[in-house]
Amino acid sequence: MSMMSRYAALVLLLFAAARGAAAITDGAAAGLLPNGNFEKGPSRSQLNGTQVIGRYAIPEWEITGFVEYIESGHKQGDMLLPVPEGVHAVRLGNEASIKQKLKVTKGMYYSITFCAARTCAQEERLNVSVTPDSGVLPMQTMYSSSGWDCYAWAFQALFPQVELVIHNPGVEEDPACGPLIDSVAIKTLYPPRLTNKNLLKNADFEEGPYILPNTTWGVLVPPNIEDDHSPLPSWMVESLKAVNYIDSAHFKVPQGKRAVELVGGKESALAQVVRTVVGRVYTLSFSVGDAGNACAGTMMVEAFAARSTVKVPYDSKGTGGFKRAVLRFTAEAERTRVVFLSTYYNTRTDGSLCGPVVDDVTLLSVRKPSRRLRLL
Structure with missing residues (x-):
């Protein structure tokens, strides 16, 4: 050479x-x-x-x-x-x-x-x-x-x-x-840690993937079967469709800066497994609303825990807003799966998929009052 x-x-x-x-x-x-x-x-x-x-x-x-x-x-x-x-x-x-x-x-x-x-x-x-x-x-x-x-x-x-x-x-x-x-x-x-104020982790959805500032459609979080590690820490997306991770800069969010929009009907379910005490009563409270993205019409969010379920209807005008809902259940195992899904498929006038927003989720145990002996 x-x-x-x-x-x-x-x-x-x-x-x-x-x-x-x-x-x-x-x-x-x-x-x-x-x-x-x-x-x-x-x-x-x-x-x-x-x-x-x-x-x-x-x-x-x-x-x-x-x-x-x-x-x-x-x-x-x-x-x-x-x-x-x-x-x-x-x-x-x-x-x-x-x-x-x-x-x-x-x-x-x-x-x-x-x-x-x-x-x-x-x-x-x-x-x-x-x-x-x-x-x-x-x-x-x-x-x-x-x-x-x-x-x-x-x-x-x-x-x-x-x-x-x-x-x-x-x-x-x-x-x-x-x-x-x-x-x-x-x-x-940064994987969230448990606090004494909530049995769910990342219950306000503030920890999640990066949302590009110049886009107006959020970020799709794929089903957990497609992803070993969830981009939405502590939460799993079950079934076949994704959920949409949204921010307050582009959408109406019930609380904080982030929330989840259920855009896949019953084909996408948001879930988290929590530690529970068998026989103890728990209350699951959460917000249901719309993202202010012209997704108008009747919406329905279903929440499941143990053998209990609640269906929360929401009449969306597509301009934002929310309401609170509560599910009370009795734990039947040491681990309980908490699940949210949308009953219906919702679409905007242009045909694109949309759906109800879930945010600000709280799970707390209800301590039963102690029974006292009644003297006759």
Whole structure:
């Protein structure tokens, strides 16, 4: 090898090492990953039309497979592709993926938030992984009217440096078909602890995934069967559909800054398992309302605990508001599952899914008065 060739090879190695170091970020702060909105794009020489050429062509990211760099307003057939944040996004073709290295704290929990839009197939899905955790996020159901939904996925860091991978496992005939990805963010999750004021953890839903400030449709928390660690600490999303995590900056919230909107009818249930004393009576109180997002009509929230249930009707005008409800039950085991679900499917006038809001949940034991002997 000539001296000039050796020098060129050394330059390439140093460049690759610098890129690797730049891709490692501190995962402790909540917000977008470096170039998480893909506004820094490939150079013209690294694009073949919209297809990205080169594994490291997108700054801060490593790509594999057929990846496209899409600008807002890009036309696909008769459909215009919008972008929720900024003006650029990426599209993952068959078996394509994007990845970024993250510097995290070993043992801590983290939630990843990203937005995705379906472009071709009705059965699109995404694989999200941080070794050794992985999950499949189905995209058959679109919840917002914009065509974009934001998803949350959580993991526990088993190493101080991890690699986040978002992968499209699709096998479409058109290799360019696949979901659009934008606005990838991270947030550290701090598992809530019990207090003497509530037997439920994270009962006000204040601890949860990062909500992107420039979006107006919340963050979907997937079913627990799709996620080993819940992005909504202490809560599980049971059944087939997601629940929508919302904030007071964009929605009406009964209490605090966060709440949960039940958007999947009986197909999505929010649950938590709590320690109870057999034979003891408990009261479960909670708020039911609407998010002020034009979701009008009759709503119904069902709450279950032990063998007891209550149905709470709510007549929504779509402008916000709530009421309190109470369920009293007697514990039959040392662990009791508390469950919330929506009886009906609700939709807005544009056809997008919506539903009742649940917030400010309290579970307390009712101490029975001691029986005194009655003297005759």
